[in-house]
Amino acid sequence: MRKIRVLAAKPGLDGHDRGVKVIAAALRDAGMEVIYTGLRQTPEQIVNTAMQEDVDVIALSILSGAHDYLFPEVMKLVKEKGLDDVLVLGGGVIPESDVPAMKQVGVADIFGPGTATGKIVEYIEQNVKRK
């Protein structure tokens, strides 16, 4: 069976990458293949990388408050490029009250501060759409 492929991505100008790197390491230790984009990615760059790398999951991380603009932008491109079967997750400092709007544009779920990495591993394993 093919390993689950995950793109860990930092959209926007936010430089906080502790969380995304910890999660990347945890997913890797759980047997997934992880590609990390590095900082300052535009939505176009992220979606293009996702296509090139043929990933099953995109994990977005933002702590700057710009998720309200950037997550919908990423999702718009995900749909345009026909990546509907890619599971997209969000994490970072994202107020609970913003979560419904993020889910509405197609982000599967949001994982806030204090989430155990094991919970994310389990979520991906259970919800990944491509098999």
Add this chain to the structure above:
Amino acid sequence: MSSFAEQLASWQARLDKSLAKHPERKKEFSTISGLPVERLYLPASPDQAYAGNLGLPGEFPYTRGVQPTMYRGRLWTMRQYAGFATAAESNRRYRYLLEQGQTGLSVAFDLPTQIGYDADHQLAQGEVGKVGVSISSLKDMETLFAGIPLDKVSTSMTINAPAAVLLAMYIAVAEGQGVKAEALRGTIQNDILKEYSSRGTYIFPPKPSMRIITNIFAYCAAEVPQWNTISISGYHIREAGSTAVQEVAFTLANGMAYVQAAIKAGLKVDDFGPRLSFFFNAHSDFLEEVAKYRAARRLWARIMRERFGAQDPRSLMVRFHTQTAGCSLTAQQPKNNIVRVAFQAMSAVLGGTQSLHTNSMDEALALPTQEAVTIALRTQQIIGYETGVTDTVDPLAGAYYIEHLTDEIEKRAGEYIERIDQMGGAVEAVEQGFIQREIQEAAYEYQKAVESGARVVVGVNQFVTQEPPPQDILRVDPKVRLEQMEALKKLRAQRDGQAVQKGLAALKAAAQGEDNLMPHILSCVKAYATLGEICDTLRGVFGEYQAPTTI
């Protein structure tokens, strides 16, 4: 060599003289129960090891603090990092904080500003005004400090890659108020090396970045002598996941790289050394943190004296700002954060900080509300005015555990610095990804310890309760960007376009040559060239940094 008794007598004599001019906060200090409190407590018979490793406050190696009276003379500067949305809104919060008894300002800029993009740049979409105030030109800076006399406050600006531009704007605003540059007091962070390793708001590659920094050192030594030209920051290194030892090691290694670059550029160590300042994190391991600040002071003093030949005592001192650990705050049961912050702040005070920011309880959720900011400031005031820890110098000195930790942190940080030396210094260590890897490994280890339960985080992996998410959080209106874009359009139409072009052309020529860039940046700023235009001009000459990705 003089005996410790002679050293003490001479210290006392100098102190008496300065106390006659600048007395302490009170004539006599006593505990709540009326027991007298002395300025300084010493071992019964100080030996040579004591004299060499701890000594006297205000004297080499500064383990016991950088001033002889510490907080008996004056409390630390209570400086809350703030800024969001527009300059006008941030200006209102600054005035509010000053009215509440805050004693210095600390400006948070939004990410486009920190990365040198104007608010109307494409990459600024979704980011304008979010994590700080949006500043695109001198116009915004004038609004930001309207009604705040710049000769009376000290201002710290968290700005790195474009620090020269924001400092130039500050100087220009002061000039408009009739305040001379030599009267200005404050700090620019201006610490690019930790941006590459930990914080991410870099623009240019290391070499031209180091040049801009040494240009600032030289310019300020001549023109803005009271300004702290850099705040060498361990804060973000720790936030990115480092240990306390790594925080000290990587911060001081970065500091050494700046000193080396400035000396190489022809500056004398005692001309710029006194204006170097530091910035540390206050994390949750209370006694380790107290020891960390003491170890950092001693290690830096030794490095500056032994390696760089500094002689001015002010070049040897680690004067530092502290902020409580944002990464220790939990989104779960957020009121518990008030208690965490209080302990962390207390550790910074027991470690001898010169200024302090206390985080607000809601920062794991969003930008802090006014109520949360006020409680955070009150926490400092309670420590300063109620707890009594400010009444004697370095109160934990001599505790076996504290002195052991101080020695141990100094030793282990020194070993790291040796390894970095062998790589060729901090610039090389960052370019090779060494510092980034060390930090992320420590971060992952910490996370695993939390998840296995080996490390308890109250409300997260133990004592968990279900609770509704807080409703009252601060939001930045997305129309802030549209307003800023409109204002920029107006500015570009109204200013003298020729003066702007002339200024930018001169800046470009200077960047290609070897002139100090500061006077050119100041001319551009005064002609209302925007931050983005100035940084684009420099991008054209210097290029942009391409980060290696390490996971």
